[in-house]
Amino acid sequence: MSIELRNIRKTFGDFVALDNINLDVAKGEMVALLGLSGSGKTTLLRIIAGLETPDAGSVRFQGADATSLSVRDRRIGFVFQHYALFRHMTVFENVAFGLRVRPRSTRPPESEIRSRVHELLRLVQLDFLADRLPSALSGGQRQRVALARTLAVEPRILLLDEPFGSLDARVRQELRQWLRRLHKQLGITCVFVTHDQEEALELADRVVVMNAGRIEQIGTPEEVYHRPANAFVASFLGNVNLFHGRIEDGRVFIADTCLEVGTANGGSPSSGKAMLYVRPHLLEIDRAPRGPRSFPATVRNINPAGPRVRVELTAEWGDPVNVDIDHESHRRLSLEPGARVFLHPKEDQVFIYQI
Amino acid sequence: MFENFGFIAGATRHHHRPALADAPVVRIALIALTLIFLGMFLFIPLAAVFTEAFAKGASAYFAAISNSEARAAIRLTLTTASIAVPLNVAFGLAAAWLIARFDFRGKQLLVTLIDLPFSVSPVISGMLFVLLLGVRTPLGGWLADHGIRIIFAEPGIIIATVFVTFPIAARELIPVMQAGGRDEEEAALVLGARGFQMFRRVTLPNVRWGLMYGVVLCAARAMGEFGAVSVVSGHIRGATNTMPLYVEILYNDYQFSAAFAVASLLAMLAIVTLALKQAVGRRVASTIRAAAPAESIEQKAA
Numbered sequence: 001m002s003i004e005l006r007n008i009r010k011t012f013g014d015f016v017a018l019d020n021i022n023l024d025v026a027k028g029e030m031v032a033l034l035g036l037s038g039s040g041k042t043t044l045l046r047i048i049a050g051l052e053t054p055d056a057g058s059v060r061f062q063g064a065d066a067t068s069l070s071v072r073d074r075r076i077g078f079v080f081q082h083y084a085l086f087r088h089m090t091v092f093e094n095v096a097f098g099l100r101v102r103p104r105s106t107r108p109p110e111s112e113i114r115s116r117v118h119e120l121l122r123l124v125q126l127d128f129l130a131d132r133l134p135s136a137l138s139g140g141q142r143q144r145v146a147l148a149r150t151l152a153v154e155p156r157i158l159l160l161d162e163p164f165g166s167l168d169a170r171v172r173q174e175l176r177q178w179l180r181r182l183h184k185q186l187g188i189t190c191v192f193v194t195h196d197q198e199e200a201l202e203l204a205d206r207v208v209v210m211n212a213g214r215i216e217q218i219g220t221p222e223e224v225y226h227r228p229a230n231a232f233v234a235s236f237l238g239n240v241n242l243f244h245g246r247i248e249d250g251r252v253f254i255a256d257t258c259l260e261v262g263t264a265n266g267g268s269p270s271s272g273k274a275m276l277y278v279r280p281h282l283l284e285i286d287r288a289p290r291g292p293r294s295f296p297a298t299v300r301n302i303n304p305a306g307p308r309v310r311v312e313l314t315a316e317w318g319d320p321v322n323v324d325i326d327h328e329s330h331r332r333l334s335l336e337p338g339a340r341v342f343l344h345p346k347e348d349q350v351f352i353y354q355i
Numbered sequence: 356m357f358e359n360f361g362f363i364a365g366a367t368r369h370h371h372r373p374a375l376a377d378a379p380v381v382r383i384a385l386i387a388l389t390l391i392f393l394g395m396f397l398f399i400p401l402a403a404v405f406t407e408a409f410a411k412g413a414s415a416y417f418a419a420i421s422n423s424e425a426r427a428a429i430r431l432t433l434t435t436a437s438i439a440v441p442l443n444v445a446f447g448l449a450a451a452w453l454i455a456r457f458d459f460r461g462k463q464l465l466v467t468l469i470d471l472p473f474s475v476s477p478v479i480s481g482m483l484f485v486l487l488l489g490v491r492t493p494l495g496g497w498l499a500d501h502g503i504r505i506i507f508a509e510p511g512i513i514i515a516t517v518f519v520t521f522p523i524a525a526r527e528l529i530p531v532m533q534a535g536g537r538d539e540e541e542a543a544l545v546l547g548a549r550g551f552q553m554f555r556r557v558t559l560p561n562v563r564w565g566l567m568y569g570v571v572l573c574a575a576r577a578m579g580e581f582g583a584v585s586v587v588s589g590h591i592r593g594a595t596n597t598m599p600l601y602v603e604i605l606y607n608d609y610q611f612s613a614a615f616a617v618a619s620l621l622a623m624l625a626i627v628t629l630a631l632k633q634a635v636g637r638r639v640a641s642t643i644r645a646a647a648p649a650e651s652i653e654q655k656a657a
Binding site for chain 1 (some may be wrong): 556
């Protein structure tokens with residue numbers, strides 16, 4: 001089922017949690033709400049679920065207004081950040097809850113409830129834990145029980161609040177892949193909240209980058225990563241080097257160094273102050289200047305542990321610069337701290353935003 | 356990144372001896388002092404109650420607690436408790452729900468007001484009802500004209516008892532409900548539960564031990580209350596005497612062993628209460644602990 005949010009506004013006292021949010025989620029799509037804590041992403045998710053009421057604006061499902069529909073009538077699945085499993089109920093009863101609270105007329109018979117619950121527990125591969133209490137489960141298992149419990153009521157939309165936030169890295173990776181498969185299999189519209197950019201970029205069809213109650217950019221993972229709409233998105237997604245510079249007659253200067261750079265964000269800057277963002281893996285290190293775009297820097301520290309070599313340098317004008325190079329280039333360059341080198345931004349990969 | 360630090364700290368912490376541990380001599384002295392105090396003020400008086408009660412033999416004891424006046428006092432005490440406790444539970448659940456789940460202006464004031472009966476002397480509470488509902492007051496006079504007698508009658512005793520006990524369940528439930536958080540309740544609603552289904556299937560089971568604890572405490576206080584009840588009762592033998600009042604009357608009549616016999620019943624009630632309290636209290640602590648992991652995970656993630 002599709003979701004349309006129009007001009008959503010929500011305040012808590014003087015704090016503006018959400019300001020004029022417009023968002024469309026297509027049927028079957030997986031969308032990530034990405035932002036720091038306090039950016040309003042969880043509030044937005046709770047508004048979609050009906051757990052919060054917006055001060056202004058409307059929520060529509062499949063074109064029908066749902067703003068004043070109660071939580072119960074929205075038929076939405078919501079997976080809470082800390083799972084919110086019913087402590088005093090077994091795993092089985094947790095999953096059966098949504099079916100048992102139905103009015104008598106639509107409640108399935110006990111035998112059907114049993115088979116449905118076991119079917120769902122098999123889906124999340126936890127059928128063998130049906131009689132345990134939630135306190136006896138690991139974090140990853142609780143998460144999957146929470147998901148099974150949510151799916152039991154056949155929600156039209158699945159909302160997940162920081163679904164993997166409190167799990168350790170390996171479990172998180174496993175569950176992520178598992179959720180993606182499940183999403184494909186069920187084809188259910190899915191919105192999840194995360195502060196983990198990697199999670200958002202890996203899982204989502206589209207990413208909504210949020211900051212201070214507003215949407216900064218909506219786009220595919222590729223778009224938000226390679227064509228960030230503004231300085232916030234550029235600095236929030238992935239690592240970047242930030243330089244303060246200025247633009248004079250279409251040319252970019254940092255201190256006295258003129259960088260002949262194209263702009264990835266395609267703006268046509270005229271004159272004034274600007275911020276430049278370059279991703280560490282989009283800078284190349286040379287022993288000699290390669291062209292007008294190269295600028296000198298001094299190597300400070302080299303960390304070769306990991307898939308790529310991280311080199312810390314100081315640019316000619318004094319700013320620190322981080323560069324990621326592969327091990328082969330590292331061997332070829334045979335860098336050592338104190339070495340004077342030249343940095344070369346790859347084509348069209350400098351984001352320039354005027355301020 | 357910080358998870359690692361937390362983990363290391365957590366793993367090593369309990370290998371250290373607590374820095375605040377006292378020297379053995381100090382510890383023994385403190386324990387001895389506590390035991391002497393407990394013995395003088397608790398065990399010896401308790402033993403004295405039972406010795407005095409049986410001073411004139413078992414038959415005198417059973418006569419003292421089974422005559423019509425004693426039975427009336429026991430009946431009134433139990434009636435009062437059986438009315439005060441359910442009211443207390445209802446009020447406690449409503450108040451705890453309101454305070455734990457909602458933010459509103461004047462919440463702190465409400466919490467303070469709930470504690471009022473604990474901070475006011477019970478005698479004053481009793482006086483309050485006499486001044487409000489006595490026959491010579493407008494309201495009491497009007498009620499008396501319609502044949503309803505409150506002060507110096509059973510309703511007055513019940514009202515006074517309800518008043519002095521009403522913070523008890525609420526005070527026990529508020530922390531339990533706050534620790535539980537609202538996540539589970541919201542989960543129930545999202546899964547399609549109606550308000551009452553949510554309350555019965557999720558809220559109530561989660562606070563049941565806190566509630567039991569409140570019930571035990573409330574019952575004990577309702578049966579043992581003296582001050583407020585004394586003021587509104589009028590001490591009419593066989594009619595408006597509760598057990599504590601009856602003990603006082605017997606004592607003032609120099610019927611010591613009868614007084615102690617009835618007092619021994621109250622003492623036994625207290626012991627039962629204490630045992631129940633101990634058993635239930637442990638469950639309450641584990642309920643609050645069970646609710647805690649969510650927060651510790653949150654801290655770990657932060």
